[in-house]
Amino acid sequence: MTATLRDIRLPLALLGAQHGFDGVEAQGCLRGDALFREGRLVGMTRAAPTPQGGRILLPRLVEVHCHLDKCHTAGRLDAAGGDLAHAIERTRRDKDNWTGADLRARALTGLEEARAAGCALIRSHVDWGDTAAPPLAWHVLQEVAAELPDMTLQLSALTGVDKMADPGFAAAVAGNIPQGQSLGCFVLDHANVDAGLRNVFAQAAARGLALDFHVDEGLSPDLNGLERIADVALGTGHEGPVLCGHACSLIHRGGAEFARIADKLAGAGIAVALLPMTNLYLQGRGTGTPTARGITKAQELVAAGVRVTIGTDNVRDAFCPVGRHDPMRALELAVLAAHLDPPFGRWLPAVTTDAARALGHAPIPLSGARVDDLLLTEARDLAALIAGAPRARLTAASLRREDRR
Template sequence: MKHASQRTLPDLRVPTIFVKPQTSFSGEEGGGFLRGDVVVVDNRIVGMRPSDKHLDGRILMPRLVEAHCHLDKCHTVERMAVVGGNLEQAILAQRQDKANWTDQDILSRAKRGLSEFVTAGTGMVRSHVDWGDTAPPPRSWSLMCALAEETSQTTLQLSALVGVAQMSDRSFAKQVVASIPDGHALGAFVFGQDGLEAGLRNIFDCATDRGLPLDFHVDEGLSPDLNGLELIANIALETGFSGPILCGHAVSLAVHPTATRNRIIEKLSKAGICVAMLPTTNLYLQGRNGGTPTMRGITLAKELDQAGVPVVVGTDNVRDAFCPVGRHDPMYALEMAILGAHLDSPFDTWLKTITTNACLALGADAPSLNGAPLDDVLLCDATDFSTLISGASRRPANTYFEV
């Protein structure tokens, strides 16, 4: 009989948000951490015990989760003559760039972005893929589906990004949904278009039939006339939709009157809808006035969190027409969110936006260190949350050996 292999990783800190209660984790508490010796059996974490060693107390945590990015668009900025402008101008510039989208171009850029996520310690990624004008899937969708199948270093989910007005055509909607494999998502761009409600109802119906999660780009503008977010919540409550729903951007929530804003947030909470805050792209595109912007152009992360709405933070666009800078790193996106939205300590609350809440939004189990394989956790060169979020190096914990 093979004996279990046991070893100890001395003097580490684990965030308490990743330790389930009444387990074999005990150690010194403080600053949102348990500190002690982590016990590993057959390369799985089984607990923690108090330590008599005083090393550097580095942080051990689950891999990060990227809930909203665009691997089909990334790393295209260097071939664009001019980058800058509002959302509509960015859409036009990116559409023009599609003349360069050969199979090799799409795959090389997507693989580069995915590799950057892996290097940053990301274990799960959801990327939107532009659908285009026809119901049959675009070549980029087929290529990205193949990439998702062959990728072994991280889990890649895809979300079809279709115009909501297109989905008001029932036949079109059914053809799109038929092209989405199990494990991926149905998404739509919701921006006050004609046919909005009909399109959303078809989306909910088709997703229910297939058991697909939903992921919307919604109300990406600073106009109080945009309120697709409330319509999505209304339909979710009316239909009792069971799959996870993620609504990205939700920028107009910041400019609604207080009563309207509170009403929408209450509905989001009741419907169990998650909201993605996307700081880099929204800070770059929103609130342009010809000079320095006076509005942040990002959603109400604090108010949503206080109302029990799960908030996630996403990387969104990296070096394309929508954001000419950035990096494929959820922790960097969280750092930008803290600055852009005045997110204050305790920072373990906001660490959930790129771990626990992001898993919920993607239909995955909440991350836990209990029983976690070493391949699925990170060792970080930090001893507090501020240092961790500020760019401390991260590497797979399976590179750590007993000292």
């Protein structure tokens, strides 16, 4: 069976193999009639632009970093505001409310937002407790993940790196994580960072788990967890996917020091997640209006060959009282927070193909993508796409309707 979507734009940064794709190239997109065969996008032919045409087609999105156990609690929390330490403490108190029903309902609300945003793959962190046994939230979210008909939910255990310095604790935590999921920890100003990191990497390597770190989530120039993670990865020859979120203190590293750290990250194949929402809310706090912004050096990391992804992080909880699960919205905010200038095509992999790679999944480029792996948007240019133009998942039925237009 064949079908044609008339007058479509395909972002070149997401196209993949170009064989069979012939269109007019402009502003980072290839424009023409998109051809489908046997349920896949297989080519493009040149065609005259139409007055109402030129809509952008893109792969479904990837959310690299969120917290479905914490999300949508803001409405019941006491006085809002405060820094990272305040958010952690307020969340600790709220955990008395985390029953199975509460966790499930809030997670499903978050996932509905992700579905509406066009997500195919989502990584959610899950706060681990003081014991090695999984918390209730881990069990509930595993159940939710197994029931999802149309999205892949990957879970990542969020432990403290100081606790993981105990090899027995690290092994017991990792032993509870099924293959295909992720092991992670919080690396800030903890004790025993290097011992904790060595254990975390050893467990991930032994069990084939992806790794994910909340690292240097602060603006103190003394934070250096990012380089220590890269050192362990390089020292052990680690081959699995490693994603480092936040890395705010990298803002203080310049010149040879930045180049050294970025070289290590690139050499180890470590990806960095830019998380503008939570960072802008929690970092640089004093009294009144902030004078510093919490964001990592995305432009410089990309220039140094480091894979950069962009995620939503916290949604309407103690860490960030606003937002919704939508990676495109996170990208829009990153444009402002990190001065990600046009042309915008180069930043689309951060919420699609490169984001999938960072989670250890195969990327889905446009070329050869299955119909239901695609989003048809109302955007006629990349700025409109990032600004939130309506997007909907393509289906065999909607493709048939479009084919007759």
